[in-house]
Amino acid sequence: MLMRHIVLFRRKGEVAKDAALEKALTQRMALLGAQIPAIQGWKFAANELSRPICWDYVLEAEVADAKALDAYLFHPLHQALVADLKPYFEWAAVDYTT
Template sequence: MIRHVVLFKFKSGIDWSDPRAQAAERTAAQVGVEVPELHEWRHGRNVSDRPIAYDFLVEGLLDDMDAVGRYLVHPFHQDAITQWRDISNWVMVDVEA
């Protein structure tokens, strides 16, 4: 199993009051429903005010790296990427679970 974790940090001038951030959050919430390769899907806003904190997290559980590859190109996931790319930068990690 592979645990896929992504942390998003808003670009300058973006916060949760921005309608684009709210739309990206709604889309991210549905990725777990729309992408069949995902066994688990979590998402959430950061609640810490520490300066090093990121703003949003998504985390999924997939069978293997082949499943990760299918997840990455899934059209719904691609739509989510497009929304987040406009408003944030991110870091990610895939680890064996």
């Protein structure tokens, strides 16, 4: 069994769209999975349809267990990215065992 970590991201409503910043942040998100040893699977994608219910991006990570998830969540590279994401994006997460 693995633990799956799903995160949805969208630009905060009160924040003006900044295409260059958003591209830089999403590129960092896309590459982070290869930089943290605890991560066994990593998918990052942009939403393709324009519907009011949709968020802008989805991240799917797979790790061995809750301990490995903590290793990822508290990894310095992840913490640095979170600090840079906070002013621009809001997010929602779900963690579950497969």
